[in-house]
Amino acid sequence: MHVLVVHNRYNTTQPSGENRVVDQEVELLRGGGHRVELFERRSDDIAARSLLGKAAVPLLVPWNPAVRTELAARLRTERPDLVHVHNVFPLLSPSVLAACADAGVPAVATLHNYTQICPPGTLRRDGRLCTDCAGSAPLPAVRHGCYRDSRLATVPVAVGLSVNRRRWWSGVERFFCISAAQREVLVRYGMPAGRLAVKHNFVPEPGAYRERDGEHVLYLGRLAEAKGVRLLMNAWDQLAADGGVGVPLVLAGAGPLEGEVTAWAAGRDDVRYAGLYDPAQCAQAIARSVAVVAPSLSLETFGLVAVEAAAAGVPAVAAAHGGFVELVDDGVTGLLHKPGDTASLTSCLRRITADPVRNHEMGWAARRRYERDFSPAVGLQRLEDEYRTAIAGHSGGGHGAPPARKGNAGPRRGSRAGRDGGK
Incomplete structure (x- = not known):
């Protein structure tokens, strides 16, 4: 086409x-x-x-x-x-x-x-x-x-x-x-x-995949109230008051709360503000995560970071509304918390970091979900199908619509789970 x-x-x-x-x-x-x-x-x-x-x-x-x-x-x-x-x-x-x-x-x-x-x-x-x-x-x-x-x-x-x-x-x-x-x-x-x-967004193969337990919990996105940044800060403070979760929180991004986040993270061993990552740094940071957290207060239309985490075999903790409820299978590929609720977010962060074996199981399940629903091959096939539907509708029922692709929707890379025995 x-x-x-x-x-x-x-x-x-x-x-x-x-x-x-x-x-x-x-x-x-x-x-x-x-x-x-x-x-x-x-x-x-x-x-x-x-x-x-x-x-x-x-x-x-x-x-x-x-x-x-x-x-x-x-x-x-x-x-x-x-x-x-x-x-x-x-x-x-x-x-x-x-x-x-x-x-x-x-x-x-x-x-x-x-x-x-x-x-x-x-x-x-x-x-x-x-x-x-x-x-x-x-x-x-x-x-x-x-x-x-x-x-x-x-x-x-x-x-x-x-x-x-x-x-x-x-x-x-x-x-x-x-x-x-x-x-x-x-x-x-x-x-x-x-x-x-x-038509969900697809996510390219990340090129970096989680190999071990992970080094940090990662927030990757705009530093804004609507994204739940203050909610996350409050939840992390509660976790710190109870002894922490054994790994630091890394925040990467930019936005109106950057000054507040910088001041909050200063002098702490359990928090690091990393600034704005380029795409390669984002992929590496996700692959080194115990979990990616997306506590948005907004009714997100999608939630790209949750799928990027799944592609790398990393579970997500996300707000249980908007697009996240379609991207994160609660208790299977990650955890969903009550939107805007500090106690619920705190509980989910504690649970996702407390059991490495269960965490890895969620990561593997997230990777399988990515391969099934959000891979480039799936994205290409769905996009082509929708294009043909639109062209056929415009022409009054299919006359002149390009023919369907033969064979596979496109080259599909090998499954990380298959290559690494499920990792």
Whole structure:
């Protein structure tokens, strides 16, 4: 197939799981023999704009006519089988859907968050779940300044959601939800159920696997309240007061709580703040973990770190809501704690570190789950199947859809469990 991927890349000053997923998916498709090209904008480029150019950016969020013209011309020239849309904020806008319609090319879209029903895409306000804008006009978001704590900054996001909602729903053949939990929420608030498919993210083979008991408990992600960082700090303090768990906590990432985390970790033997890891360092840190902890307070649409841990044969401790309940089999591949509950998180951390034999059993089970549901071969097959469904739907029932791949979905690497006797 010939696929054009549309994505507005997030600012590189903050780690973006979405950027990583897009890059990995492009590589996966190319490795599977498909022709994949990119139509991109980069948020990093905003800094280089003139003062007037920067001031104009909010006006482009709801609609960017220049992007529509440019993309439509490219589509007419190159005639891809399909356009795969990821993020369009802030420089692309939903005008990309109009370009697809202009050129008669079907579009699919991966929904990485909740921006279809919530202007900031988080379903959170003032530290709690919020659905005030879901299924209705997003006026509450403007009133509360939900995007960047600014009413002014929230206006273009809210306007874009309001004026383009129907365009999204009619202009996209298939939406890819990255968890069933996300799909359930979106359907509940009015999105067309028949167009929403569940397509979990895949995770590449990590190249580093746990060989021994592990050296630390690892938090890997954004240092923010919504990610449960303060909850984790409180739980770890309780464990330390009871004598600890025998291994330190390592926190790696960046975000608004970085200063607080740095001060909290200073002078302690049982905590280390490692800063921002590159991908190779992330893989090594996961492989050396007793467990990876993901105590997010948000209703996460997926939970990439839990699957990255599973790929390395490491169990996860995660909040029992959102996508995590699909990724972590409680008591089998890891443990789920009551969201936002310090005592529950403390108990799970104690249990996951107390019994090395049981911990290894969970790690092996997590690896087997990864191979079954989240490996590159599985990811490629599901992506191809969804593409064919979208192309067939656009053409009115299958005429012109590319044929199915013969044989295996793609090269599958040998099972770590098989090579190492189950490790």
